[in-house]
Amino acid sequence: xxxxxxxxxxxxxxxxxxxxxxxxxxxxxxxxxxxxxxxxxxxxxxxxxxxxxxxxxxxxxxxxxxxxxxxxxxxxxxxxxxxxxxxxxxxxxxxxxxxxxxxxxxxxxxxxxxxxxxxxxxxxxxxxxxxxxxxxxxxxxxxxxxxxxxxxxxxxxxxxxxxxxxxxxxxxxxxxxxxxxxxxxxxxxxxxxxxxxxxxxxxxxxxxxxxxxxxxxxxxxxxxxxxxxxxxxxxxxxxxxxxxxxxxxxxxxxxxxxxxxxxxxxxxxxxxxxxxxxxxxxxxxxxxxxxxxxxxxxxxxx
Amino acid sequence: xxxxxxxxxxxxxxxxxxxxxxxxxxxxxxxxxxxxxxxxxxxxxxxxxxxxxxxxxxxxxxxxxxxxxxxxxxxxxxxxxxxxxxxxxxxxxxxxxxxxxxxxxxxxxxxxxxxxxxxxxxxxxxxxxxxxxxxxxxxxxxxxxxxxxxxxxxxxxxxxxxxxxxxxxxxxxxxxxxxxxxxxxxxxxxxxxxxxxxxxxxxxxxxxxxxxxxxxxxxxxxxxxxxxxxxxxxxxxxxxxxxxxxxxxxxxxxxxxxxxxxxxxxxxxxxxxxxxxxxxxxxxxxxxxxxxxxxxxxxxxxxxxxxxxxxxxxxxxxxxxxxxxxxxxxxxxxxxxxxxxxxxxxxxxxxxxxxxxxxxxxxxxxxxxxxxxxxxxxxxxxxxxxxxxxxxxxxxxxxxxxxxxxxxxxxxxxxxxxxxxxxxxxxxxxxxxxxxxxxxxxxxxxxxxxxxxxxxxxxxxxxxxxxxxxxxxxxxxx
Numbered sequence: 098x099x100x101x102x103x104x105x106x107x108x109x110x111x112x113x114x115x116x117x118x119x120x121x122x123x124x125x126x127x128x129x130x131x132x133x134x135x136x137x138x139x140x141x142x143x144x145x146x147x148x149x150x151x152x153x154x155x156x157x158x159x160x161x162x163x164x165x166x167x168x169x170x171x172x173x174x175x176x177x178x179x180x181x182x183x184x185x186x187x188x189x190x191x192x193x194x195x196x197x198x199x200x201x202x203x204x205x206x207x208x209x210x211x212x213x214x215x216x217x218x219x220x221x222x223x224x225x226x227x228x229x230x231x232x233x234x235x236x237x238x239x240x241x242x243x244x245x246x247x248x249x250x251x252x253x254x255x256x257x258x259x260x261x262x263x264x265x266x267x268x269x270x271x272x273x274x275x276x277x278x279x280x281x282x283x284x285x286x287x288x289x290x291x292x293x294x295x296x297x298x299x300x301x302x303x304x305x306x307x308x309x310x311x312x313x314x315x316x317x318x319x320x321x322x323x324x325x326x327x328x329x330x331x332x333x334x335x336x337x338x339x340x341x342x343x344x345x346x347x348x349x350x351x352x353x354x355x356x357x358x359x360x361x362x363x364x365x366x367x368x369x370x371x372x373x374x375x376x377x378x379x380x381x382x383x384x385x386x387x388x389x390x391x392x393x394x395x396x397x398x399x
Numbered sequence: 400x401x402x403x404x405x406x407x408x409x410x411x412x413x414x415x416x417x418x419x420x421x422x423x424x425x426x427x428x429x430x431x432x433x434x435x436x437x438x439x440x441x442x443x444x445x446x447x448x449x450x451x452x453x454x455x456x457x458x459x460x461x462x463x464x465x466x467x468x469x470x471x472x473x474x475x476x477x478x479x480x481x482x483x484x485x486x487x488x489x490x491x492x493x494x495x496x497x498x499x500x501x502x503x504x505x506x507x508x509x510x511x512x513x514x515x516x517x518x519x520x521x522x523x524x525x526x527x528x529x530x531x532x533x534x535x536x537x538x539x540x541x542x543x544x545x546x547x548x549x550x551x552x553x554x555x556x557x558x559x560x561x562x563x564x565x566x567x568x569x570x571x572x573x574x575x576x577x578x579x580x581x582x583x584x585x586x587x588x589x590x591x592x593x594x595x596x597x598x599x600x601x602x603x604x605x606x607x608x609x610x611x612x613x614x615x616x617x618x619x620x621x622x623x624x625x626x627x628x629x630x631x632x633x634x635x636x637x638x639x640x641x642x643x644x645x646x647x648x649x650x651x652x653x654x655x656x657x658x659x660x661x662x663x664x665x666x667x668x669x670x671x672x673x674x675x676x677x678x679x680x681x682x683x684x685x686x687x688x689x690x691x692x693x694x695x696x697x698x699x700x701x702x703x704x705x706x707x708x709x710x711x712x713x714x715x716x717x718x719x720x721x722x723x724x725x726x727x728x729x730x731x732x733x734x735x736x737x738x739x740x741x742x743x744x745x746x747x748x749x750x751x752x753x754x755x756x757x758x759x760x761x762x763x764x765x766x767x768x769x770x771x772x773x774x775x776x777x778x779x780x781x782x783x784x785x786x787x788x789x790x791x792x793x794x795x796x797x798x799x800x801x802x803x804x805x806x807x808x809x810x811x812x813x814x815x816x817x818x819x820x821x822x823x824x825x826x827x828x829x830x831x832x833x834x835x836x837x838x839x840x841x842x843x844x845x846x847x848x849x850x851x852x853x854x855x856x857x858x859x860x861x862x863x864x865x866x867x868x869x870x871x872x873x874x875x876x877x
Contacts, residue, residue: 144535144835164843164868230682231694254685256853340627341842343684344850359508361839362532
């Protein structure tokens with residue numbers, strides 16, 4: 098068999114192997130995305146069934162001009178950036194701790210996954226109870242056990258606290274997966290690199306900065322992309338904990354797209370907001386790929 | 400490292416994959432051929448055959464799909480069982496009821512999805528806030544068009560409820576849960592403060608609340624369920640407007656916010672109570688109705704302006720610290736209040752499925768919200784509404800039930816039934832809910848009210864913003 102026919106055969110085999118995945122992605126992801134994109138250029142109000150004329154950018158104009166848009170985009174950016182930064186830092190710290198062998202570390206690795214396994218709606222209801230301003234466990238803790246406050250605080254009703262209050266559950270929910278990803282990343286870094294660095298006199302911080310972080314770049318990139326998408330799309334905590342309030346302190350684009358579609362009965366407007374969310378995600382992703390190039394480094398996908 | 404024997408070659412992979420697909424295709428095709436070539440089942444050739452041919456063919460069962468939000472679903476299941484028995488008895492037809500219960504928070508979105516996906520839904524709960532939109536979308540129908548006998552219920556309905564369930568002059572359903580916003584106050588708190596009577600005006604209420612605060616009975620005696628999106632938000636706030644004897648909307652559908660308007664006075668009262676006198680709990684903006692109920696039960700609030708059904712829980716000796724202390728008074732000033740409804744309605748899907756489906760769906764609707772001869776004695780009764788009232792304390796919107804001795808007996812344990820009836824007689828339907836932009840406007844309105852309570856906007860700015868949004872959405876709706 099010649100080399101070129103072998104290459105062709107390899108390519109054909111590769112294409113055939115990924116065909117089922119591509120098929121699933123097309124049906125479950127790309128097609129709905131394209132449909133939503135098309136919908137965003139149509140008048141699609143449920144109160145006008147069967148009449149969906151092409152209206153070009155009218156839905157986008159309506160969204161930008163809406164009462165909720167300015168607050169929604171600002172809050173979405175604050176929430177997403179906050180979530181990404183804190184999830185990244187907290188999971189990095191946890192994963193470094195869990196990467197060490199100590200008594201119970203195996204159990205801890207399992208236990209830390211629990212928040213990730215709880216459905217978001219269920220955990221939102223639990224957090225609602227934790228934050229309750231009259232009977233909540235957090236207030237009881239901060240007034241009676243560790244007396245930081247003299248009286249119960251309104252975590253979800255005070256405009257200054259509301260955004261941090263919905264960020265905490267998001268971080269709590271997302272950290273486990275990222276810890277897992279970091280741990281996977283650590284396991285792929287050759288120990289010989291650390292040993293060589295030690296011989297050269299590098300201290301632990303230098304080894305972390307010069308070996309761990311560069312070798313983890315592909316993992317870091319995945320975490321940043323994933324957490325950005327999760328942050329932008331996060332709805333349950335806003336919906337259950339604050340409803341977008343107090344005032345418009347936690348009104349986000351995900352809340353807006355949900356309301357536009359299911360409450361205002363305007364699928365066109367809802368799709369336009371969803372497309373705007375997708376564009377924001379893409380901007381972030383492009384930024385990550387530019388700021389964190391992974392070609393030269395990395396334990397995965399080298 | 401894998402050995403050569405363990406490796407699967409590309410050729411083998413493709414061969415196995417192709418074989419698997421081939422088997423699947425052949426199996427599917429074979430099943431299809433089997434389905435199309437099988438002869439229809441022949442009737443048995445025993446004496447049963449003779450019996451079957453002499454009898455009229457049995458009607459196939461009618462399957463009615465009921466979609467509801469999850470509130471005491473066992474009670475609904477019991478009613479569904481009863482109507483199955485009654486339908487069989489009266490019509491000789493099997494009526495099957497499938498129930499899909501959805502959490503209230505997800506209900507609206509779920510119905511939108513079901514309707515868009517054409518998921519079978521014959522009977523469904525409908526809230527007055529969504530009725531016009533769902534009607535315009537062609538999802539629910541005026542039952543009067545298909546079952547004119549539904550109009551026999553009109554004389555029994557509380558006027559505000561009848562108005563709420565009527566669109567284009569036709570009745571769209573029968574009541575599931577219909578209630579009024581009522582004014583409740585803690586009589587024991589009043590006795591401790593030496594105040595003899597419930598407030599007669601909203602300003603007097605503020606003065607009383609200040610006294611309660613000064614006496615140390617409650618730091619913030621007044622709280623509302625005003626989390627954004629909370630279902631009673633507007634009903635409660637506009638009940639204050641109506642109680643002032645003012646209408647919030649004029650005949651042309653304009654929102655009234657000028658000097659002397661009920662909404663302006665109400666906004667000013669809210670701002671003063673929250674910021675000037677500090678008697679309105681700022682935590683209201685994060686509270687749902689259950690939170691208000693629990694806070695009243697703990698004795699932390701002296702007042703509640705809420706749907707009447709929560710008084711049952713507040714005065715429940717088993718769970719409440721203030722059992723028996725919470726009393727009803729007429730809404731201050733003119734006494735009017737907002738009445739609202741949740742109804743059992745019929746879908747367009749049921750209508751399109753034909754007469755049998757309409758009959759089955761209507762029978763279920765009558766069972767849930769109307770009268771049925773449950774025991775075969777020839778006497779029809781509001782069976783399910785009575786169950787709701789006695790078991791859960793749910794008000795009904797059906798006038799004769801206010802005189803039902805069993806209900807009066809059950810309710811007397813937690814409320815003055817006469818006072819409740821008097822307040823119900825002064826309830827009005829908030830007509831703005833029938834505008835198609837009502838649901839679009841609510842989040843903006845709620846946002847401004849919350850900002851007002853937090854002192855982020857002035858009364859003037861809040862009113863201007865809610866009016867601007869109202870006008871914009873009204874213009875967009877054409």
